[in-house]
Amino acid sequence: MSTKPARAAPLSVEDRQEMLIDVVTPLLIEYGQALTTKQIAMRAGIAEGTIFRAFGTKDELIQAAVDRQLDPDPFRKRLRSIDATLPLEAKVSAIVALMRDRFTTVFTIMTALGRFGPPAAHDPRHEFTDVLGEAVEADLERLNFGAERTGQIIRMVALSASMQQIRGGLRFTDDEVTHIILYGIIGRLPDPALT
Known part of the structure; x- marks a missing residue:
């Protein structure tokens, strides 16, 4: 039985x-x-x-x-959990991966639902910029911009690389986006022995 x-x-x-x-x-x-x-x-x-x-x-x-998905607190917490003692390249790579994942998920859901524009509680100042600035602050001597401005640049490039409407069909890996942020389009990658 x-x-x-x-x-x-x-x-x-x-x-x-x-x-x-x-x-x-x-x-x-x-x-x-x-x-x-x-x-x-x-x-x-x-x-x-x-x-x-x-x-x-x-x-x-x-x-x-x-x-x-729109709640910024869990995302800020993940950004703040990036180890500040990592080399700059590793930190920026970790930031790019987190930001692109968030942007892609949010924009895909909002587009699928036919919702466009910023959410009602949208903060145009983007507090994430402060969090990103804090992440790179230890590397100021290597940066061409201040911490806040660097945070804005990281955010803008990661955002645009995540949006199909801006990419126009091109795909970028997180590593490519990280290299664009760090070295631009004419800079050279540093000697691997130095990183």
């Missing part, structure tokens, strides 16, 4: 909401506005009604996923 496996403990509403946001984010990138609650439920391995018990409407779930 076989026995039924024990049911998993039910998730709290907050845990269920977090799980659904995790599930819906890649689906938004794939399906955009055409995303259905059936697709969400299938990917999450739950009944469709569970979505509505957690969020009320599909739009509320989508907005929660967008809000999570």
